[in-house]
Amino acid sequence: MQIRGHQGDITTERVDAVVNAANSTLMGGGGVDGALHRAAGPDLLEECRRLRAARWHEGLPVGEAAATGAGRLPARWVIHTVGPNRHLGQTDPDLLASCFRRSLEVAHEVGARSVAFPAISAGVYGWDPAVVAGVAVETVRATAPDVPSVEEVRFVLFGPDVLVHFERAIAG
Structure with a gap:
């Protein structure tokens, strides 16, 4: 599996699946979540509503992942995690690792070959970007043998301050 990072806009990535740093409601929000919902258009929100009605009645749990179509995004799927x-006391790195692992497992289930990730929890959820980068890269590497259809993982970071941590983790 090829793993790389770059600064960019995840809503424009030409990959099979983009990972959404979602909130548990799956109804959109701020940051990456809001940007993906705006770029994807109303079809994404409708698919999220159907996902909630069919399986995640109480909302998507922390560390879990689920796929929908991608609406107007250049990707085929959005994987919500x-x-x-x-800030809510969720400080266990295993919960963070689960987001990356479950997203890759769901990507494999839908047949995605390329996946773009944001820096999950490194924004308003208060995690140190260096910690997120280390957990993310380590988890992707450890999960790679279990998800053979996924050939490429891109960490698409909004700014250079976060990118540097991912570049170190990838090189490391």
Whole structure:
């Protein structure tokens, strides 16, 4: 599996699946979640509503992942995952690792070959970007043998301050 990082806009990535740092409602929000919902258009929100009605009645749990179509995004799927919120006392790195692992497992289930990730929980959820980068890269590497259809993982970071941590983790 090829793993790389770059600065960019995840809503424009030409990959099979983009990972959404979602909130548990799956109804959109701020940050990556809001940007993906705006770019994808109303079809994404409708698919999220159907997903909630069919399986996740109480909302998507922290560390879990689920796929929908991608609406107007250049990707085919959006894989929604809810990162742990340090401000709410969710400080277990295993919860964060679960977001990356479950997202890759779901990507494999839908047949995605390329996946773009944001820095899950490194924004308003209060996790240190260096910690997120280390957990993310380590988890992707450890999960790679279990998801053979996924050939490429891109970490698409909004700014250079976060990118540097991912570049170190990838090189490391």
